[in-house]
Amino acid sequence: MLKVDITKTLKHFQLTTSFTAEAGITGIIGPSGCGKSVTLQSLAGLQTPDSGEISLNNRPLFHSEHGIHVKSKDRNIGYVFQNYALFPHLTVEKNIEYGLKGRSSLEKKQKVSSLIKKVQLTGYENHYPNQLSGGQQQRVALARTLVTEPDLLLLDEPFSALDHHVKHILEQELVSILQENYSGIVLLVTHNMEEAYRLCDQLILYDKGQIIQSGKKEDVFQKPENTAAARVIGCKNILPVDSITKTNGYITCRMEGLNVKVPSRHVSDNTTHIGIYSENIAFTKEKEDADNTYSFTINNVVKGIHQTDINLRLENEIDIIASVLNNEVDAVWHGEAKVELPMSQLFLLKTTSSSPQG
Numbered sequence: 518m519l520k521v522d523i524t525k526t527l528k529h530f531q532l533t534t535s536f537t538a539e540a541g542i543t544g545i546i547g548p549s550g551c552g553k554s555v556t557l558q559s560l561a562g563l564q565t566p567d568s569g570e571i572s573l574n575n576r577p578l579f580h581s582e583h584g585i586h587v588k589s590k591d592r593n594i595g596y597v598f599q600n601y602a603l604f605p606h607l608t609v610e611k612n613i614e615y616g617l618k619g620r621s622s623l624e625k626k627q628k629v630s631s632l633i634k635k636v637q638l639t640g641y642e643n644h645y646p647n648q649l650s651g652g653q654q655q656r657v658a659l660a661r662t663l664v665t666e667p668d669l670l671l672l673d674e675p676f677s678a679l680d681h682h683v684k685h686i687l688e689q690e691l692v693s694i695l696q697e698n699y700s701g702i703v704l705l706v707t708h709n710m711e712e713a714y715r716l717c718d719q720l721i722l723y724d725k726g727q728i729i730q731s732g733k734k735e736d737v738f739q740k741p742e743n744t745a746a747a748r749v750i751g752c753k754n755i756l757p758v759d760s761i762t763k764t765n766g767y768i769t770c771r772m773e774g775l776n777v778k779v780p781s782r783h784v785s786d787n788t789t790h791i792g793i794y795s796e797n798i799a800f801t802k803e804k805e806d807a808d809n810t811y812s813f814t815i816n817n818v819v820k821g822i823h824q825t826d827i828n829l830r831l832e833n834e835i836d837i838i839a840s841v842l843n844n845e846v847d848a849v850w851h852g853e854a855k856v857e858l859p860m861s862q863l864f865l866l867k868t869t870s871s872s873p874q875g
């Protein structure tokens with residue numbers, strides 16, 4: 518198990534992070550510059566926290582009070598960087614072999630050739646990095662790390678340098694390479710929500726150097742707890758609540774004169790906002806006076822390849838964004854539909870100290 522509890526003063530804020538991670542893929546997600554890479558670098562021993570402790574499988578790697586700071590090379594942690602950082606003057610084989618310095622020639626040969634097979638680079642042993650595609654370079658970087666049999670594998674935006682169309686394939690490749698060849702702990706840094714959801718088991722959400730939520734990925738995406746977490750996971754509608762009334766079985770949130778009903782099991786004393794994914798907003802003709810159903814006008818429409826974002830103004834002048842499939846846009850535009858905020862899709866949020874109001 519990895520245990521982390523560290524602080525480090527950065528340029529614009531203090532990184533204060535405390536979490537544990539077990540075997541499987543744990544994703545660290547958050548906006549650009551929120552401290553994700555500094556966290557990985559601190560684990561790898563490339564940056565030194567100001568205080569706190571880090572241990573891996575009960576072995577202390579860093580402890581500010583006990584003066585422990587295990588050198589980077591002695592931590593048994595593998596690190597795959599954003600740009601793979603392969604040695605340009607070394608062949609695929611030599612790049613992978615690099616991590617095995619000091620081992621016998623026979624061991625090196627066996628381990629390298631086994632890894633080359635596993636990451637499907639047979640035939641490329643004598644190629645140089647600039648003769649490989651982005652995906653092949655990524656596999657060399659992964660092989661170079663896995664060959665050292667690390668206890669912890671750090672992946673910092675491993676897909677950011679790749680074209681969109683190969684990303685999906687390589688993601689699945691990465692998952693199957695890891696499933697077949699690695700049983701340790703993986704920390705994956707990304708700011709791509711879809712990627713995080715597809716690849717990770719557990720998630721840690723960051724904002725300005727703080728953990729704002731963590732847990733099983735399904736829970737984090739389905740039940741964001743605060744406005745900052747909702748923003749990080751890509752919720753486009755985070756609406757301020759003026760007051761809350763509890764009634765039997767549900768609560769009523771008042772927003773600028775509009776009543777929104779929410780199941781009471783979600784209630785929390787310090788709720789400040791309601792959130793709903795734009796994809797979960799519904800349009801309805803039948804339920805004229807149904808709960809959470811409102812008239813609207815359309816402010817503007819942004820058409821994507823498959824999906825359109827419709828910026829709506831509700832009857833009380835609150836603006837929300839609804840995402841609909843392109844072939845459903847006409848029905849919304851020309852119909853006499855009302856917009857519905859389905860009760861089961863709403864979540865109540867509190868404001869965290871690190872998240873801006875509104």
Ligand SMILES: Nc1ncnc2c1ncn2[C@@H]1O[C@H](COP(=O)(O)OP(=O)(O)OP(=O)(O)O)[C@@H](O)[C@H]1O
Nearest residue numbers: 526527528529548549550551552553554555556708
């Ligand atoms: N040693 C350091 N001392 C002070 N500030 C630092 C140090 N290292 C990094 N920073 C700053 O800390 C902030 C967080 O950087 P970090 O690279 O961890 O962000 P990130 O979340 O990984 O961002 P991105 O997603 O863009 O890679 C940045 O403003 C960076 O300039």
